[in-house]
Amino acid sequence: MNVTGNRPGDMDVFGELRMSRANQRPRLVDVAEHAAVSLATASRALAGRDGVSAEVADRIRRIARELGYVANPYARTLAGGARSTVGLIVHQVDDPYFSEISAGVIHLAAEQGLLVQICQSGRDPAYELQQLRHLIAQRVGIILISGSGYDDPRVEAEARAELAAFQEHGGRVAAIGRHALGVDAVLPDNEAGGFALAEHLMDLGHRRIAVAAGSAGLTTVADRLAGVSSAVRLRGAYGADLAVVHSDFTRGGGRAATEQILNEHPETTAIVALNDAMAIGVLSTLRSRRVAVPARMSVVGFDDVSVAADLAPSLTTIRLPMTEMGRTALALALKPRSARPRRRRTGHLLVVRDSTGPAPTT
Amino acid sequence: MNVTGNRPGDMDVFGELRMSRANQRPRLVDVAEHAAVSLATASRALAGRDGVSAEVADRIRRIARELGYVANPYARTLAGGARSTVGLIVHQVDDPYFSEISAGVIHLAAEQGLLVQICQSGRDPAYELQQLRHLIAQRVGIILISGSGYDDPRVEAEARAELAAFQEHGGRVAAIGRHALGVDAVLPDNEAGGFALAEHLMDLGHRRIAVAAGSAGLTTVADRLAGVSSAVRLRGAYGADLAVVHSDFTRGGGRAATEQILNEHPETTAIVALNDAMAIGVLSTLRSRRVAVPARMSVVGFDDVSVAADLAPSLTTIRLPMTEMGRTALALALKPRSARPRRRRTGHLLVVRDSTGPAPTT
DNA sequence: CTAGGGTACGTAAGCGCTTACGTAAGCGCT
DNA sequence: AGCGCTTACGTAAGCGCTTACGTACCCTAG
Incomplete structure (x- = not known):
């Protein structure tokens, strides 16, 4: 029932991996000091929240840019409950169908400054469910689930319940090519x-x-x-x-x-x-x-x-349009939740090439 | 202090991504309390660090398992400087060569409980450098860089410098099929x-x-x-x-x-x-x-x-063996750094199929 | 002129974890 | 017995952010 590889020995990995504090990138305080404002104001300005006058906000943004300030996503996540990671579940990344979807997701995510965590379910419903739980435990903010759904109502119901609970707590979910999950979905016809x-x-x-x-x-x-x-x-x-x-x-x-x-x-x-x-x-x-x-x-x-x-x-x-489907799914998840699941239908197109011809006349 | 009614997360006005605090997963304190030890001891035990007696460590680990405790990677990263994210730079995820490498990386990362952040450089050295800097700014702990290197010494030198500085601060780097970076590499011949x-x-x-x-x-x-x-x-x-x-x-x-x-x-x-x-x-x-x-x-x-x-x-x-190359690269990066860059040569094999035959006799 | 209310900003309390440092107990040694 | 050293653990100070709440100020209405 536990995620694979959670044995004590594996933890050593983290033990070995630590960075020196000397990795001096500008922090929010630095920006705030340069702009002669408080941390709170700097944070608000950069998050685009209001309560900051236009000129001060502009100054803060300019200084942030000059300093090359990039928010620390870990601190941000820890502090705000805001989640800047999107979890993407695919059957297999080296299947072109899924890799094209991934490309779309990754591309938009990069634009939005989001981290993408990809999981491979290996077409196994049970393992997929485990991956799903793992993503939730890892506190991702968005879950994108692709691949076909399963006819088995029990399997699908469990995933559905897990996702519902996740959404209950503010998580965002979108499905790609999968409609039985009760979540926003982008669906080919x-x-x-x-x-x-x-x-x-x-x-x-x-x-x-x-x-x-x-x-x-x-x-x-x-x-x-x-x-x-x-x-x-x-x-x-x-x-x-x-x-x-x-x-x-x-x-x-x-x-x-x-x-x-x-x-x-x-x-x-x-x-x-x-x-x-x-x-x-x-x-x-x-x-x-x-x-x-x-x-x-x-x-x-x-x-x-x-x-x-x-x-x-x-x-x-x-x-x-696989790549676009990936993009759209993330875009959907990024929007505020609506009361009922939204569905984006994608277009499709019959492409006639050389593998089809008239039926042989026997 | 716990109001069950209206929490900040529920308001969600501007499509902000925030989770309610009510997402109550067990925290380290919970484990520590159940085990009747301090936070520090619990942390040490779960990290496999020493300074904890064997029996206490066992008890803590058992309780953690029973509670379904999973460390919050964001807090862990913020606090310790330990980085549990690996950044993977590929030319294009939907190119089979790279998607197979990615599959290997993702697989091992999943086993180790690491997040994988994939970036696409689009075969553009300048953009690749930008992605590299972005990953560093995002505080990843490991950078895996694949795709061919560039003959242009200036481009390569910049990447090299960036990576050296990253390693200077404890970051780990491995290259896949790329040898001019002065870092550990897995290289096909x-x-x-x-x-x-x-x-x-x-x-x-x-x-x-x-x-x-x-x-x-x-x-x-x-x-x-x-x-x-x-x-x-x-x-x-x-x-x-x-x-x-x-x-x-x-x-x-x-x-x-x-x-x-x-x-x-x-x-x-x-x-x-x-x-x-x-x-x-x-x-x-x-x-x-x-x-x-x-x-x-x-x-x-x-x-x-x-x-x-x-x-x-x-x-x-x-x-x-692309998949294995991805795996190996991550494994290499996970090991403690050695004084000089290590190189793992991969095997290769001529596979003769139907696209080759005797030269036409004209 | 003052109460009431809005706006712009500051203060400070965490988020969940790691870890430097402190402490108490146990050990061997002179 | 007294000293220092080691071991096992606790205390508390952050990591870099977000945000509830407090405060100063200005505006308008009474």
Whole structure:
């Protein structure tokens, strides 16, 4: 139940790590003295609070700039209860989807002078919950949680409760691509994206479509899948049919799903991978199985990670603005809380490239 | 003193980030009281410092665990000069090379209970220096700097001076793949890697080799290039020849370099991209220019980012253990400083895949 | 002219921790 | 017995900020 690595031996790390006091950076008192005002006034002026006349505030700000004053975030946090750290939970930082989101978060955070603490949950709900608790214990002020939610109501409820308590105490939370948490969220329209992909394939004449889906327990999977199915159902009269194979949201998952599709649904002419990582695995396996893309099999992905355009064949996919999503999520969390959770829908765009073509005429 | 009603944190007028004091986690005093010792003793026991008898220390640790006590990192930092944040400077987090390094750093940091603050320098030396100063101003305890160094002695000297001063005050520094900083470093053998790539190509019969190099000012570029040239020079007697085109370490850079190589050095039968990102761009351009790989042109990369194996054709490259490099760098920084900079050389491995083949017989 | 109220600023009390220094007890030594 | 040394612990002074509250001053209304 405790965070890993909390054993006595590990604490030594801190023991070794200490800085000399001589690291003389200007402090708030220095600014205050130069400006011939009190600490309180200097603090108020720099925080932009009122109760300071415009001219004095200007003088203080100027002097702070001249001295190269940068507030000590630790002191600030300790004193004010204000939290200048944002905790970002992702499944895996070296997955392009998440690294692009992170890039957006980090970028805005840097602009705002906030620290970003990144945690990797490794796609494990239990570990994710532990990370969440750890972040809260570390007194972050903002928690950004990305990655798909879990269908399991118990898991999700625990996270939800933890976050609610955190918000109760003034913490800010925003979710990215995750809607069941009862918090502000930036959400791609996964269903519409799935719908668009299926439509695109059916427009090309495909009728036997297989879906390489991520873990069955993820809401993202369910949503994207729902979009695909509803598009297919709408054209059911034309004989469209859907096979769904569950694996996981990685390249390896894509490879596994492809094997299964090839074996169990040989009539398939198009594979919808529910994210780009899987699509990369799908393409890779099709290549080694000598299945021509798109001549014999069309493939689509979802996300448009940046490498998607440089694959061979380049990947038809749904573009999601990941970097912007990260930015937006942080921006959302930075705003004052509203009574009810806000949702920002992100745009999405079908990007047609070389991995899709007309259905083979058999 | 405790009013349950209206606390400052609840008012939250201007979207200020503040937490209510009511976020009652156990503090060190609570542990100390339960253990019937003083604050000082509790602190010493939990920090693993001596001056506390074994049994008392055990009791304190047990009680801390029972209470779920987690030290407030801000207070700890403020008070002790001990720094529990590690600053990580990368060029770009959504570049797989750096995201894999980050993953390693984050992982070890999580184990050690350290915060990780990631900065993106955007490959701009001036901005990187600014980020560096920012991290120092933010009082991080450890700075990890990755990405190639710059050939420009002035730029590098400034960073070097800044880091030296930081270390002077007890800060810890480690570099990843960067050797001119006068600090501990984990270094791949770029020269040997370049050598191995060139050897591999020449073994396959290639004699007209072109290099798609990153920016001319980077030490990584110089080192990898030196390896390639020296291998080629060694076989100069056999008529091997080298064309070098400089661009930058991105996919776009790879595309640009390829265009130039195709135009200016049409006799080329093999392209050495000095990192995998460029190699992806090279492959992409060759495909659109209808140059068969490896039949008409062989391509090699450097790094072995995880997608390299799933490209079409899969990429022959030098494998570097990026994740482990990140981990090692942090581990290095965590150790007490030694008198002179330590260097950890990482292994590397030529991974032969489908993007290389025998030179065309013309 | 004074009460009442607003504005601009100062004073000082912490936030939760680390650590220099002080103290009391126990030990061996002469 | 008396001295100094070591060990184990307590006391209290901050670390650099924020902010509740106090104070001086000016303005307006009565």
